[in-house]
Amino acid sequence: MAIPFRDLRPDDGGALAGYLRFVDEDGGRGIRGALFIVNARGEPLDFTFSRVDVPASFLWRAGEARRHAVASLVASLFHACAQTPALILSMAAEVHPRLFSEDIRVEVPLCRIAEGVAVVHAADESPEPLADGTHLFWLGASPLADSNARRLLDALVARHLLLEPFERTVKGIAEAFDGS
Amino acid sequence: MTDWWAPRAERTTRRLLWMRPSRPRAEPALRIRAAVPLPAPTATISAAMEAAEPGRSLLRSPIFLVSAVSNVNVASRAERDNVSMETQPPAPAAAADPSITRVRPEPAPVPPGPSLADRLRSVLAVPLRALLPGDASLLEWPAGLMPFQLDGVRTLLQSERLLLADDMGLGKTVQAAAAIRIMCAQRTIERVLLIVPAGLLDQWRRELHRWAPELRAIIVRGPAHERAWKWKAEAHVAIVSYETFRSDAVSIPASASRARVWDLVVLDEAQKIKNREVDVSRAVKQLARRRSWALTGTPLENKLDDLASIMEFVDHGDGGEPRRYAPDARLLDRHRELQLRRRKSDVLAELPAKQMITIQVPLLPRQQASYSRAESEGVVRLRERGAEVRIEHVLELITRLKQICNVDAATGESAKFEDIHERLGTLSDEGHRALLFSQYTDDTFGVGAAARALSEFRPLTYVGSMSGARRDATIAQFKSDTSHRALILSLKAGGVGLNLQDASYVFHIDRWWNPAVERQAEDRSHRMGQLVPVTVFKYVCIDTIEDRIDRLLAGKQQLFDEIIDDVSILPSRLTGDELFGLFGIDAPSPKGYDRTQHRSGIALEDRCAAILEARGWHVQRTPVTRDGGVDLVATKLDEVGIEQTMFVQCKDHAVAVGVEVVRELLGVLPTERPTRAVIAAPAGVTRDGSALAERRGIVIWDERALAALEDRIA
Incomplete structure (x- = not known):
């Protein structure tokens, strides 16, 4: 080290969290979605948004059309996003458990979050209850204690920021599509 | 939107009927991101992104980070406001599949007001509660704030105009420092002018250093050449005494203090500008500014004019131009809207007696x-x-x-x-x-x-x-x-x-x-x-x-x-x-009024009471030492049996009484019902006072009027 120095920034490894949210348009004909990237302090870094039409045809089974629309939307968002989060969080009520097991394969830790409600989770999801009643459903195994994802999660929880960015994401979606 | 929506729906329907169900395709995503890591102010191109085709564009806005406040502040406002735009090819899947209907919204007309990037920057910012002092705050604070102080900070953050008039000792300085820090962290403000009494310059700097350590604060003082560069220094907060500010602003009209548009101007101990006629009062009101906060525990020391002058600073026009307030009901109404005042007895139960x-x-x-x-x-x-x-x-x-x-x-x-x-x-x-x-x-x-x-x-x-x-x-x-x-x-x-x-x-x-x-x-x-x-x-x-x-x-x-x-x-x-x-001496009398006839205020009250009683009024006197601004309250039933009330203030002064007497009476008149009001002042009322009294329907009984009334009784 040519120049001795100490990095005084918080030791969160620079890990980023991606918050996925989906909002149905009026009449259910389309879905709006966004991927909001924040750091461990909840500071905004990247906001990617898009929308998709939901096919309204008898050829689709009920629910399937929405699931595939969401998958398409997620693919678009992931494609456009230039950041690589250490952790992706989504709302259990908005994301079908099979989305990330059958339609989209994600290479980073991903979990669906439920706020104190009973949620059906897939067999390959690992549930993890938090002290405040929130439930996490990890796709596959939950991240290890010394992993970036775990440290990031702990930092967000400690700052009461685990769920809050979801609210900002919804506001961002509204602003992006309806704001003027 | 309607134009592109309808034909696309039609094409999609047709395809679905004759082919396998098409997988829904999302619109190519738009992306707004912050430039990281700091302080890399990316090569930004100022462009009207609203005019671009969102389907092909990737938006990038250098949204700076709260965590890097010190770096953020290096960036100029122009850099912050620039929005860059890059062209992004369509998603490979979409490009390869000819069956996909590409969504191409019509280019939106450039809307007035903030850009999408600006609006998103605002709604996606770290929420205020995560910045306020507290256990989970993203900012490190040297100590906690009391609930009423947190309320004060929130109010300051939401207010472009505020008179913070908390009782002395409730921490107005700390609240202002915390609010300034948060606003700088949110990049709501970048340049603050803090005008304080000379004796508090260093104390303010210490408080800012303690409560907002990442902010650069500079005290503008010293010889003229030193002040010149200090005014231009890249500091978040310029602290200056009233005297120095007045000197620089008055003697150098083109001085940096006046040439700049300040994001926020704070007056500490704002009663210093209670006299609107002094140079420093005029100078602070001429400052170009977006926000005005006045801090004082005593916004009103002597008369309503004190408050009017302070309010003229606080309630600046949208373009920063000064407003003029008369000490009247409009001032009081506006004052109630813009003042935040907490008393010690209300919020500090634990404060020692x-x-x-x-x-x-x-x-x-x-x-x-x-x-x-x-x-x-x-x-x-x-x-x-x-x-x-x-x-x-x-x-x-x-x-x-x-x-x-x-x-x-x-x-x-x-x-x-x-x-x-x-x-x-x-x-x-x-x-x-x-x-x-x-x-x-x-x-x-x-x-x-x-x-x-x-x-x-x-x-x-x-x-x-x-x-x-x-x-x-x-x-x-x-x-x-x-x-x-x-x-x-x-x-x-x-x-x-x-x-x-x-x-x-x-x-x-x-x-x-x-x-x-x-x-x-x-x-x-x-x-x-x-x-x-x-x-x-x-x-x-x-x-x-x-x-x-x-x-x-x-x-x-x-x-x-x-x-x-x-x-x-x-x-x-x-x-x-x-x-x-105090020395048993009568004040000299003005011409035309012989005070020897009426040697005390009591005598004048007697005189007025006699006039009213002779005209059928029932007269009550208020306590001598606590008259609340009214000496006599007279009542009588009118022709239809409705009780009429008249309030009389007696001022047996040596010289004509001023406009403040009229205001004093206006201040105590009941507003819920029409009333009559009289100022009995044998020596008369000044021109200002007469004008105000006439506008507000207050009758003046000077010596001539009193004599005429007495003549009629006789």
Whole structure:
């Protein structure tokens, strides 16, 4: 080290969290979605948004059309996003458990979050209850204690920021599509 | 939107009928991201992104991070506001699949107002609750804030115009510093001008360093060439004294202070601009600014005009242009909207009590002799002046007598200093320390004399003639070295802004005319952080001018307590009649009015009551010392049996009464029903007062009107 120095920034490894949210348009004909990237302090870094039409045809089974629309939307968002989060969080009520097991394969830790409600989770999801009643459903195994994802999660929880960015994401979606 | 939506839906439907169900395709995503890591202000291209085709574009906005505030502030406003735009090819899957209907929204017309990036930056910012002081705050704070202070910070953050008028000692400085820090962190503001009393420059810098350590604060002072570069320095907060600001703003019209648009201008101890006619008042109101905050515990010291002047600064026009307020109902309405005021009794249940003790001491024998001689000679001289006597002559005599009450310069005797010496000895033995205030700074009667008389307690002195550095050093020394058992301050220099909780005893060596000023001084000690009860000793020498003034002020003090929080007029000053009356002398009469006919206010009340009763009114008198601005309340039933009420204020002054009398009466009139109001002033009312009275329907009874009414009765 040519120049001795100490990095005084918080030791969160620079890990980023991606918050996925989906909002149905009026009449259910389309879905709006966004991927909001924040750091461990909840500071905004990247906001990617898009929308998709939901096919309204008898050829689709009920629910399937929405699931595939969401998958398409997620693919678009992931494609456009230039950041690589250490952790992706989504709302259990908005994301079908099979989305990330059958339609989209994600290479980073991903979990669906439920706020104190009973949620059906897939067999390959690992549930993890938090002290405040929130439930996490990890796709596959939950991240290890010394992993970036775990440290990031702990930092967000400690700052009461685990769920809050979801609210900002919804506001961002509204602003992006309806704001003027 | 409608244009592109309909044909696309049609094409999609057709394809679905004859082919396998098409997988829904999302629109190519738009992305807005912050430029990371800092401080890489990416090569931005200022472009109208709204005009681009979102389907092909990737939006990038350098949204800076709260965590890197120090870096953020390097960036200029122009960099922040620029939005870059890059072209992004369509997603590979979409490009390869010809069956996909690509969504191509029509280019939106450029809307007025903030851009999408700006709006998203706002809604996606870290929420305020994550920045406010608290356990989970993203910002590190040196200490927590009390709930009412957090409310204050929130209010400041939401207010482009605010008069923060919390009681002294409730932490207005801390609230403002915290709000400035958060707004800088949110990049809502970048440049703040803080105008403070000269004695508080370094204290403000210390507070900012403590509560907003990442902000760069610079004190603008020193020689002209030094101030010139300081005004232009890249600092978040420029701190300047009222005097320096006035000097630079007035003498150099093109000075940096006036050439710049400030994101926020804060006036501490804003009562400094209560006189709208002085240069500094005019100069602060001419500053180009987006936000105006005024901090003061006493927005109204003497009259409603004080408040009007402060409000003219706070309630700036949208373009920063100054507004003009008259002391009327519109001012009070607007004031209620823009003022945040909390009283200690409301929010600090845990604050120790403040005990007020008036010490009445008899003058020492030789001191008494000197006093009696000075008074009798002074009164004789006043009488000799006859009609030429002026209030200034009376004030001169009062000053002379008050000084003798402090110390008899001829003999060195001082009843007050003897008593203080004794009390301080006891307090010192018990481990207490004290603040002593005097309005005089000299070595004969004031601060210097007290320091000499109390030298065994190693007192430090603090007066306005000391340099800022020396004042700071004195305060620091008093706080750090407990062997100094007393700090003696001039009321003017030390009465505002200082935090002196290290002492729990306050002595007012002499009395000031205005209770608000005394209260400010006491609150140097009785403020947040004080852990023990504060005891305030006020000295009054028996059978002296102090005794008489104290009795006159006592009535006004009660009125002050009742109305200060309702923003009414504060008639704390003594009138000319009252001043002359202190020596049993009548004020000189104006031409055309023979005051010898009506020697007192009571006589005038009698005269007015007789007029009204003769006309069928039932007249009630209000208490003499607590009339609340009305002397007579008259009622009678009109022709249809509805009770009519008339409020009469009697002002038997030597000269025409001013507009403040009209305002005073307006302030106490009931608003829920129509009423009649009369000002009985034989010497008349000034032009301003008459104009206001006419506008507001108040009738003036001058000597001519009174005589006419009496003639009709006869």
